[in-house]
Amino acid sequence: MSRIRAAFHDPEGTRYGIPTFWWKGAPPGYATRRQLRAAGLRPGGQPVAAQILWRGVGGTRTAYLYRVELARPKRIATPAQRRAIDAALTARRTCRVCGVVRPYCIPRSLGECVDCAYPEGVAP
Incomplete structure (x- = not known):
């Protein structure tokens, strides 16, 4: 494991407060808001379950992850x-x-x- 990946690998959440994974290193069952939207789902009021950290332009970037099994279907406009x-x-x-x-x-x-x-x- 590279040093950058090791810096962002905290699946128990002891260092960052919530489970943290590196870019493309999240286990199945987690999805970002965009991934949920593409699947026809929404977070549905659930709290952030995990995060992804990576080094990008301007510093460390973050993407929040939600649990797919707790997601609800998207609401449709009347x-x-x-x-x-x-x-x-x-x-x-x-x-x-x-x-x-x-x-x-x-x-x-x-x-x-x-x-x-x-x-x-x-x-x-």
Whole structure:
């Protein structure tokens, strides 16, 4: 085992407070939030079960691990919530001046679409 791996190997949690493993060294049954999300799961309120430490740009990096068997299925938005999200996103794309729904979000700095803000077609 290399010195870097040995520095981050603490499966009992005596050095770091929780079980700690090196990069790609966690045993099966643990997953990060992204891995849970990819599997259609969420942590479901459980505390962090372990961590992974590795040396990266800017110092030591950390990834928290959760137990897969305690994870719950992801919640799905209701039809009413989906309608509300669609309405909010449409409002962000609608120009207040001309009322046209644009294929991009209206810049908050302008408060109107680019065509209304720069009618000559010349942006500063």
